[in-house]
Amino acid sequence: MSKKRVGLAGILALGLSMASCAAMAAEIEKIGVVTDISGPLSDVEGPGSVEAVKIAVEEFGGTVLGRKIEVVSADHQNKPDIGLSIVRNWIDTDGVNLILDLGNSAVAIGVQNMVKERGKLSIATGAASAELSNKYCTPNSFQWGYDSYQFANAAAPEIVKDGGDTWFFITADYAYGQALEADTRRAVEAAGGRVLGVVRHPLNTMDFSSYLLQAQASGARVIGLATPIADVQNAIKQGVEFNVFSDTHKPLPLGMSLMDVHSIGLALAQKSILSAVFYWDENDKTRRFAAKYFARMGKPPTEVHAMNYSATLHYLKSIVAANSFETSKVIDVMRATPVNDDVTINAKLRADGRLMRDVVLVQVKTPAESTKEWDYFKILQNVPAEKAFRPASESVCSLLKRS
Helix, strand or coil: CCHHHHHHHHHHHHHHHHHHHHHHHHCEEEEEEEECCCCCCCCCCHHHHHHHHHHHHHHHCCEECCEEEEEEEEECCCCHHHHHHHHHHHHHHHCEEEEEECCCHHHHHHHHHHHHHHCCEEEECCCCCHHHHCCCCCCCEEECCCCHHHHHHHHHHHHHHCCCCEEEEEEECCHHHHHHHHHHHHHHHHCCCEEEEEEEECCCCCCCHHHHHHHHHCCCCEEEEECCHHHHHHHHHHHHHCCCCCCCCEEECCCCCHHHHHHHCHHHHCCCEEEECCCCCCCHHHHHHHHHHHHHHCCCCCHHHHHHHHHHHHHHHHHHHHCCCCHHHHHHHHHHCCECCCCCCCEEECCCCEEECCEEEEEECCCCCCCCCCCCEEEEEEECHHHHCCCHHHCCCHHHHHC
């Protein structure tokens, strides 16, 4: 055979191989979970988020419209450039259609812009800045779980009414912390309270002593901790150690989660009031999902884990209902269909991407009130979605204006 024929045969073989790979990729529906795998947010998100998505995929049957469902994951390390690089490669090279979790709000903002440009879909289940479905809203992005507006408006007005009318904020200096501070400030002032000052700190700070002493010196009755996970845990522990917190200087750990309480301990966290989009021991359905998760991870799911499970199921159901993998068609069905599963009841997606779901107002139990492992929250009341999340009248999202 001539060299020319050999070369032609090689090119044809390469073309057939590439076509075969493309055909194989087209037979797989990929879901990407980009989250904090090893950093300060990893207990609340991280490996648990990936496992929760896998539970949803297995419940669904592992395939959708003839395609095998594959879950891929990566660590954004809380760095927007790394997160965007991962997602860009997933979309452009690996054929990932849905991006989940996002965790860090700065990462989420960038990803939302990217999926809009590339015609894909992102669902923020861990990123908590309320601006994701407000200032940074896009038609290709949803916000499924908690957000900074909800954290602020569920608890702060009640604290002000109870005498906590002067505030000082210790705030994480990134998108989520700033949004949480801003939303809480508005809620405090609307309820008749005053903000006396604020100090900002880098994410993953180990020493809060100077920030806590500034808060104490302000004379504020409430020290609002607008900071996440490991940082809020360190702030509370050090506030107790330095005798900063007292009946006249009460801490309010905005956005505190189940895992924070577990790490801090009931003795320090007791009687704190917060709102939650999910609590594992709320009812029989939440306990059913929690049992599946516990069997794999040895602990109950967090709010973020539950939201990843819920969002994945709704996405897969919508593919079937649309009888299509085309993003725009799937999004249309997702918006038109109520969300119902073991952790979400009759919720609806608003035009700005916010999932309008009821939340619960809870109080951290005292050590004496807790009767079993992970029995940390006492449910005070149900808060309707319309009261928990930013009303359309206050939104700057253009998608709401057109709806």
